[in-house]
Amino acid sequence: MTLDQCIYYAWDNNFSIRDQDLYVGIRKADYRQARNNMLPGLSFQSSFNENYGRSIDPSTNTYVGIQYFNSGYSLSSSVDLFAGFMKINTIEMQKFNYLAEKSHLQQLRNELAFTIIDNYFNVLLQTGLVAIALENYKLSHDQFEGTLKFVEVGRKPGTDLLETEADVAADSTLLVQSHHLLEQAVLVLKSNMNFPVPDSLVIDTIVPSILSGMMDTLSMNKLYQTASEVLPDPDVYRNKMLAAKKAMQVSKGSFSPSLGFYASWSSLYAETNKDTDNHVLPFPDQFTNNSYEYLSLNLSIPLFTRFSNMTSLSKSKLQYQQAKNQYDEVNYNLKMTVEKSLTDWRAAMAEYKSSLHQLDKSYNVYLVAEKKLEKGLINIIEFDIQKSKWVTAKTELFRTGLQVMLKERYLRFLMTGSLLSGK
Numbered sequence: 001m002t003l004d005q006c007i008y009y010a011w012d013n014n015f016s017i018r019d020q021d022l023y024v025g026i027r028k029a030d031y032r033q034a035r036n037n038m039l040p041g042l043s044f045q046s047s048f049n050e051n052y053g054r055s056i057d058p059s060t061n062t063y064v065g066i067q068y069f070n071s072g073y074s075l076s077s078s079v080d081l082f083a084g085f086m087k088i089n090t091i092e093m094q095k096f097n098y099l100a101e102k103s104h105l106q107q108l109r110n111e112l113a114f115t116i117i118d119n120y121f122n123v124l125l126q127t128g129l130v131a132i133a134l135e136n137y138k139l140s141h142d143q144f145e146g147t148l149k150f151v152e153v154g155r156k157p158g159t160d161l162l163e164t165e166a167d168v169a170a171d172s173t174l175l176v177q178s179h180h181l182l183e184q185a186v187l188v189l190k191s192n193m194n195f196p197v198p199d200s201l202v203i204d205t206i207v208p209s210i211l212s213g214m215m216d217t218l219s220m221n222k223l224y225q226t227a228s229e230v231l232p233d234p235d236v237y238r239n240k241m242l243a244a245k246k247a248m249q250v251s252k253g254s255f256s257p258s259l260g261f262y263a264s265w266s267s268l269y270a271e272t273n274k275d276t277d278n279h280v281l282p283f284p285d286q287f288t289n290n291s292y293e294y295l296s297l298n299l300s301i302p303l304f305t306r307f308s309n310m311t312s313l314s315k316s317k318l319q320y321q322q323a324k325n326q327y328d329e330v331n332y333n334l335k336m337t338v339e340k341s342l343t344d345w346r347a348a349m350a351e352y353k354s355s356l357h358q359l360d361k362s363y364n365v366y367l368v369a370e371k372k373l374e375k376g377l378i379n380i381i382e383f384d385i386q387k388s389k390w391v392t393a394k395t396e397l398f399r400t401g402l403q404v405m406l407k408e409r410y411l412r413f414l415m416t417g418s419l420l421s422g423k
Contacts (some may be wrong), residue, residue, distance in 0.1 A: 002204045003120050004420045006193055007113045013194035014112055020105045027101045031094040037087055040079035047072045059273035059290075070270035073287075077263050084256025085249070093246035100239035106232040112192070113419040119189040121406050123203055126182040128398045133178040136391055137171040144168050147380070156376075163380040223414055224338045230417030233334060237327040244323040248316040254309045257301045267291040338414060345407040352400040359393040366390040 001009070011017055048071045057064045058072075080087065144164040150156040190201055228234050269286045281289075302309065369386040372378045413419050 006120055007116050010112050010116050010193040011109055017108055020108050024101045024105050027098040031098040034091040034094040040077050042077045045074045057272045058268055059270045064272060068271040070268060072268040074264060074266040079261050081259040081261055083258040084253030086253035089246045089249040089253060093243050093250060096239045096243035100236050100243060103232040103235035107236055110419060115192050117409060117419060119192055120203060121402050123185045123189055124205060125399060125402055126185045127205055130178040130182050132394055133175040137175050140167040140171045160380045167384060218342060220339050220342060224335050227334060227338055227414040233330055237330045241323040241327045244320040248320050251313040251316040257299060260298045262296040265293045341410050341414060345411055348403040348407045352404050355397040355400045359397045362390040362393040
């Protein structure tokens with residue numbers, strides 16, 4: 001699997017991201033319902049009654065003492081004409097809440113991608129260290145075989161054979177340890193991907209550089225401006241701040257008078273409703289004759305609400321200030337992140353260039369030491385010292401090279417908002 005494939009797999013299988021995706025759906029439903037609340041309400045009611053004993057006759061509104069059946073039907077509608085713009089502000093508030101959760105979903109995806117990238121590069125590092133350990137083991141083994149031949153013909157003392165044999169044992173132990181660290185790194189990557197533990201996970205060890213030649217021209221201010229536009233983190237808290245502001249306006253609207261319009265139609269049928277021949281009037285006749293309508297315009301003025309409106313407004317103002325502080329904090333942290341990312345990349349590049357120089361020097365010294373050892377000009381211990389320096393230089397070059405690639409990817413994230421290679 002490539003790095004991008006590992007990230008996509010983690011996104012598809014991470015439980016926190018699944019939960020947040022569902023929560024985005026909930027916020028979207030809240031936003032949709034807030035808009036629907038602007039529509040008029042419409043309802044239909046019906047009742048069917050069997051009356052016994054003394055009761056009021058619905059057709060004459062007098063008491064009767066007989067058993068009879070009656071039914072009623074009504075259709076009513078209502079619409080709010082004005083309520084201090086509370087519904088409009090609620091729509092805006094729910095929209096910003098929805099947008100904040102969408103941005104938070106992307107924020108969680110980015111955080112998980114960061115984790116996968118760190119795990120992936122750790123697997124690459126351990127894979128490279130295994131290769132270096134294997135190479136060192138083979139060199140030590142070859143050195144042991146050569147020393148054994150010289151000891152057998154009497155050209156070298158037996159102590160050199162013991163030293164080379166100890167080197168083989170030490171490099172063999174290091175190789176086993178490197179394999180163990182690689183297995184652990186793969187398990188950590190599997191865990192964060194929610195990858196099936198029994199299944200084999202093989203990653204692509206070729207991860208090309210993605211920002212060649214673009215870095216020296218970057219400035220902190222320009223990178224911060226770009227990052228603030230493409231990253232979801234400022235959007236999360238900006239939308240939360242705007243939602244809190246709208247919630248404060250909703251609270252202010254509760255002090256305003258409200259005006260509503262109502263309309264209703266009703267009709268009824270009763271077995272007590274009879275003609276002059278004492279026959280029950282047919283249902284269609286009663287349905288038409290007994291229908292009535294009414295229209296109503298209601299004005300409501302809040303005079304005293306036990307200070308609940310004042311309390312709600314006070315809390316909403318504090319929550320708005322809290323959201324504003326969080327927005328300011330995330331912008332400050334983003335500036336620090338940008339500056340740290342640039343500093344880390346420059347330090348990684350300097351360390352990588354130093355490692356290149358050190359590897360070249362240590363390799364040349366190692367070759368000279370190898371020739372001196374063959375001529376008997378140095379002992380095996382002195383040779384091992386130079387060999388260890390060469391091995392350390394190879395390890396450092398590989399580690400610092402991966403660090404440069406990792407820092408480049410973080411900078412590209414600040415520039416594009418994506419942690420994927422192809423975007």
